[in-house]
Amino acid sequence: MLTAKPERVREIVACAEGLGVPRGSGMFRAALQAVSPLNEEKIATKLECLKKTFRWSDAQVSHAVSKAPGLLRKPKEALRHRSKFLISDVGLEPAYIAHRPVILYYSMEGRLRPRYYVLKFLKVNGLLDQNRDYYNTTALSEMAFVEKFICPHKESAPDLAEDYATICKGELPTNFRFT
Incomplete structure (x- = not known):
């Protein structure tokens, strides 16, 4: 200009x-x-x-x-x-x-899709106690998202952290289940 x-x-x-x-x-x-x-x-x-x-x-x-x-x-x-x-x-x-x-503006593969899959997994498996606003979860920093949605479920969903990392790489993990 x-x-x-x-x-x-x-x-x-x-x-x-x-x-x-x-x-x-x-x-x-x-x-x-x-x-x-x-x-x-x-x-x-x-x-x-x-x-x-x-x-x-x-x-x-x-x-x-x-x-x-x-x-x-x-x-x-x-x-x-x-x-x-x-x-x-x-x-x-x-x-x-x-x-x-x-x-x-957010990355589809790095933020939107991985966080959607984590929320979906937590809801389907009864690990999310309330309905979360999707935008608010995507707006969180990576560290805050992991602390709030991954770390609390280390015992009940031991593969969740690894699955989330796999999804962030653009791959759908084979052991990610919505049952």
């Missing part, structure tokens, strides 16, 4: 503000970075892609992009993959995702 012509900088600022990100907010810089390589047509195409992929209303798209402008830089295929997993497999509602769009 520093080498761009002043007219282009004004366009970029207007686009960022058009996404609903106020100039004084901490997200404004991220919005500038997200829209700077794009023109208005590409931004409109990306917004339409988000709308179709996540089954969001215009208001939900606006809300999600204002909270996570980097979604405009995500490839369509990555967004489709996350949508399928979060909506079909995990069972999240589109509105839930729209209000927590940061979840779409």
